[in-house]
C-alpha cells in the first residue's frame with residue numbers, strides 16, 4: 001500500500017497535479033533531488049549517478065517495476081529499482097540513518113551519521129534491502145521517533161513514571177505536537193476504537209492486537225483516522241491517528257499514551273488514582289521490536 005502510494009504520488013508530482021512546497025525543515029518528497037531532511041541513495045559511488053530521495057524509513061524497497069522504489073534523478077541507473085543496486089548515500093536528515101542487507105532492517109548494517117556522504121561498504125554495496133531513519137548506535141529506532149516516523153518527539157512520562165500524579169502510569173507518554181501523525185508501532189488488528197473529543201472528558205482509544213506476540217498496544221488521546229475501523233489490519237508504521245488531546249484537560253499537554261497489555265485487551269489499564277500496576281514493564285517488548293525506549 002505504501003509503495004503504491006509512493007508511486008501514485010510520484011505520478012501526480014510528475015504530472016504537476018499536486019505541488020509540494022519545501023519548507024525549511026520539511027523534505028520535498030520523492031522528486032529525484034536530494035533535499036534537506038531527506039536520506040538519499042545513489043546508483044554510483046561518491047554520490048554520482050541517479051539518486052533516490054527518501055523522506056522516511058523503508059522496510060522493503062520491492063524488487064520489480066512498476067512497484068519498487070526506484071532511482072529517480074538524472075544519470076546512470078535512472079528508473080532501476082533501488083534494492084541491491086545502491087553504491088553510495090547522503091544523509092541529509094538530522095538523525096543517523098542505517099542501511100541494511102535484508103528487508104525489515106535485518107542482517108549487515110551500516111550506520112550513516114547525520115549530514116554524512118558515504119560510499120556503502122562492501123557488505124552493503126549493491127546489496128541494500130532496507131533503511132531506517134533515526135537508527136541509533138544501538139541499531140534500534142527511538143520509540144519517540146517511531147511513533148511518528150519524524151524527528152521531534154519526546155517521552156514526557158515513562159512507564160510507572162508519575163512524579164506528581166497519584167497512581168501508577170501504565171504506559172509511556174510521547175509528545176510531538178498536535179496534528180503529528182500517530183503510527184502503529186507494531187502491526188496488528190484494530191480491536192477497539194473510541195473516538196472521544198478534545199478535553200478532559202473525551203478520552204480516545206485505539207487498541208491494536210498482535211496475535212503473534214499476544215499483546216495489545218493501546219494508544220490514548222489521539223484523534224483516530226476517520227477511515228480507521230475495528231477489524232482493520234494495520235501494518236507497522238501505518239498512520240492510525242493524529243496527535244490530539246482527547247481525554248486531556250489542556251491542548252498544551254497534548255501527547256500520545258502508548259501502552260502494552262498482555263493478551264487481547266480493548267481498553268487501557270487505569271493509571272491515575274489507581275495504586276495497582278497492571279501491565280508489565282514494556283522495555284523488553286519494545287527492544288525486541290527494534291525500539292529504544294527513549
Ligand SMILES: [Zn+2]
Nearest residue numbers: 171172173257
Ligand atoms: Zn500516559
